Amino acid sequence: MARISTFDDWTDYFKTWQKDIGLDTSKFNDYNFEVKFGAVDKEEIEFGDYAGRPKWETVLQIPDQRVRDSLLHLITFQGDTEFASVEQQRHLLHTAPSDYDLQSAVKVMREEMRHGTQMSYLLVKYFGQSGKLEAQKMLERRAFDNSRLLGAFNQEVNDWLDFYCYTELVDRDGKYQLTMLSHSGFKPLAASMKPMLQEEFFHLLTGHTGLSRVIKAGKVPIDILQKHLNKWFSVALDLFGVDNSSSASWFYVWGLKGRYDEGASSGKFDREKLNEMARNQYMGEVAQLIEALNKLVPEGQPKIKLPDPRFHRSIGEYAGKTYSNTGELLSPEAYAKHLEQTIPTAADKAKLSEIFKQNDWVLAV
Numbered sequence: 506m507a508r509i510s511t512f513d514d515w516t517d518y519f520k521t522w523q524k525d526i527g528l529d530t531s532k533f534n535d536y537n538f539e540v541k542f543g544a545v546d547k548e549e550i551e552f553g554d555y556a557g558r559p560k561w562e563t564v565l566q567i568p569d570q571r572v573r574d575s576l577l578h579l580i581t582f583q584g585d586t587e588f589a590s591v592e593q594q595r596h597l598l599h600t601a602p603s604d605y606d607l608q609s610a611v612k613v614m615r616e617e618m619r620h621g622t623q624m625s626y627l628l629v630k631y632f633g634q635s636g637k638l639e640a641q642k643m644l645e646r647r648a649f650d651n652s653r654l655l656g657a658f659n660q661e662v663n664d665w666l667d668f669y670c671y672t673e674l675v676d677r678d679g680k681y682q683l684t685m686l687s688h689s690g691f692k693p694l695a696a697s698m699k700p701m702l703q704e705e706f707f708h709l710l711t712g713h714t715g716l717s718r719v720i721k722a723g724k725v726p727i728d729i730l731q732k733h734l735n736k737w738f739s740v741a742l743d744l745f746g747v748d749n750s751s752s753a754s755w756f757y758v759w760g761l762k763g764r765y766d767e768g769a770s771s772g773k774f775d776r777e778k779l780n781e782m783a784r785n786q787y788m789g790e791v792a793q794l795i796e797a798l799n800k801l802v803p804e805g806q807p808k809i810k811l812p813d814p815r816f817h818r819s820i821g822e823y824a825g826k827t828y829s830n831t832g833e834l835l836s837p838e839a840y841a842k843h844l845e846q847t848i849p850t851a852a853d854k855a856k857l858s859e860i861f862k863q864n865d866w867v868l869a870v
Contacts, residue, residue, distance in 0.1 A: 509641050512629045519622065522588070522644040528595050528614075536615045540626045543699030550690035551767060553760035560692040564631045567691070572759045575752075576691055577632055579761060581639045582654055583682065584624030585646065589658030590617045592648035597668055602861070605870045606665065609711045613672065616704040623697050631693065656819055657740045665867070666730070666857060669719065670737040673712030674791065678744040680705050681765050681783055688763030713794060718868035720801040724860055727806050732849045735812045735830055738791070743820035745784040753779040780821075788814065817848065 509515045519538070523530050550558050567573050591614050598614075601607035625643060628636035646652040651659045662671055683705060687698035719725050746753060754776040756762040764770070765783050774782060792811060799808045813832035815823040827840035830847045860866045 508634075509629070509637050512626060515625055515629055515637070515640050515644075516622075518641060518644050519618075519625075523618075526592050526595055526647070528591065529598050532598060532611045533615050533618075536619075538615070538619050538622045540623055541619075541700040542693070542696040545692060545695045545699075546687070546768070550760040551688050552763055553690070553758045555690055555760045558690075560690050560695065562692050564691075569759070571755075572761065573632075575756060575759060576689075576694070576761055577628070577636060577639065579686065579689075579756065580624050580627050580694060581643070583686065584621045584628070584640070584643050585654045586658050586679070587617045587621035587624065588643055589646070589648040589653040589655075590614075591621075592653075593658065593660065593662040593671075594668060597662070597665060600665065600861075602665060602864060602867050603869060606715075606867070609707075610668070613708050613711060616708070620701050620704070623701065627693055627697065655744065657744050660740060663854060664857060664861065665715075666719065666725065666733050667737070669712050669715030670733045671712065672708050673716055673794065674734070674737045674741040675744065676705065676708040676712060677791065678741045678787065680709060681745075681787055684765055685762050685767070685783065688767045690760030713798075715867065716798055717801055718870070719866065720798060721868045722866055723803065724863065724866040725857070727802065727809065729849070729853050729857065731807075731809050732847060732853060734795075734809060735817065736848050738811055739817035739819075741787070741791075742784060742814055743818060745787065746780040747820055748781055748822045749777050750780045751777070784814075812847070817844070 509518060516538075520530075523533075545560065548560060550556050550560055561567050564573050564576070567576070594610065594614055597610050598607065601610060621643065625640040628640040630636075632639070646654070648659050649661075653659050657675060662668055680702065683698050683702050687695055687702065689695040689698075716730075719730065720727075753762070757764075757776055757779055764774070764779065765786050788811070795809060795811055802808055812830035813828060815826060815828035815832060816830045818824050818826065818828075827835045827837055829835055829840070829843050835843055
């Protein structure tokens with residue numbers, strides 16, 4: 506494909522991408538993938554070295570090329586996750602347990618595509634040829650070819666139990682990322698976030714109510730559900746990035762990406778620990794969700810629980826370390842056996858496949 510030169514060119518390429526990944530486009534024909542902007546909380550840059558100055562409305566207003574390059578990086582990575590999510594979930598439209606679930610998945614996927622469209626629009630409109638190239642490359646990487654920018658978005662979403670865990674845990678990380686970007690000193694990016702966050706809340710609701718319905722139905726064994734939570738929780742923790750991140754620190758110093766509770770917390774904090782701060786806030790939120798789900802687990806059955814945050818990590822201080830789901834450091838051999846007991850296996854998926862045939866494994870709405 507020739508390089509795109511206008512946003513209309515990109516839109517044509519987007520339609521080609523939908524077909525190339527095997528997406529049933531008939532489910533999206535009546536949806537307008539429009540670009541939306543909302544209000545920003547503040548007109549001034551809220552933090553960092555440029556705090557108090559008017560938010561930048563064009564890239565040319567940004568005084569430092571390093572800041573412009575980092576902004577391009579942030580927008581590209583956010584957009585890449587949106588298209589990757591659709592690639593991961595595309596087969597679910599053929600296996601929905603109910604019409605309600607089908608319509609929920611369609612809504613989630615079309616909004617993810619709209620979010621990707623929003624980020625691509627920013628790249629094409631504001632970043633010249635480099636932005637156009639990045640917007641084009643977003644539609645050339647593939648989750649199922651393991652070429653998406655973040656490892657979590659190369660993982661397979663095999664079935665609807667994966668999907669409920671994904672929208673509960675991975676999309677919840679998305680809420681954190683979008684919230685932090687909503688404070689950006691680049692006004693078009695900050696103004697993009699409010700509509701995206703409003704749509705993202707439905708994705709989170711889909712995950713939590715889905716898991717609630719699975720537990721209430723009582724057909725999926727709790728130990729298999731636990732394995733899926735183990736997998737997707739560790740994946741979601743990785744999405745917060747490396748520990749002691751200099752990149753996160755510079756994003757803050759340059760006013761590009763705030764804290765999750767920016768403006769609500771005035772206490773001292775370590776800029777080198779921004780990723781850890783957000784990750785800890787996320788873990789506290791998810792712990793409350795697990796507590797709520799456990800109230801639905803019948804008496805006499807084991808409760809679900811979050812694994813130790815060092816378990817099964819691919820990013821950060823504990824990447825590749827052989828910690829168990831309870832935090833014990835294991836030998837490589839023992840860890841390999843442990844993963845078979847704590848992460849979904851082919852046998853688990855085969856068992857689930859039989860359960861799914863009954864169509865009563867998730868409570869009807």
